[in-house]
Amino acid sequence: MDNWQNRWARNKYWVMARSQHLYDEGRFLAKNNNWSPDKEATFNKILRTAEALQPTQKTLANTYQHIWGYFKRTCTPEEKRTYLALLKELTPKNDQLGFFLQQMAEKYRVGYLLNSRLLKECFNRSDLI
Structure with missing residues (x-):
């Protein structure tokens, strides 16, 4: 698995536990296994945003x-x-x-x-x- 795929797999439930919307964004990024520097930046932003949220x-x-x-x-x-x-x-x-x-x-x-x-x-x- 590529590094970004490992990162998504490791973080996806953690993100989901904080925000379904952020999870959906991450899932959309991972779609089609096509990664880019822009997607990497967006993924990192998703993680930073999720860190500021508490699970409900x-x-x-x-x-x-x-x-x-x-x-x-x-x-x-x-x-x-x-x-x-x-x-x-x-x-x-x-x-x-x-x-x-x-x-x-x-x-x-x-x-x-x-x-x-x-x-x-x-x-x-x-x-x-």
């Missing part, structure tokens, strides 16, 4: 539902119950769901998600450990 309950829930799609067919019934309970309790200040999804990515060895900036940040938050 709605943006986090939407993003985590996308991530859950990687597990919904392989998870155990107990894992599904845990996911649904944590989703119901989710707020930006009570985000146990991100940590749970990071653990699921480890268990099911979903490398794409293990490299996700969003899940890495959830895992590294000291208040969750």
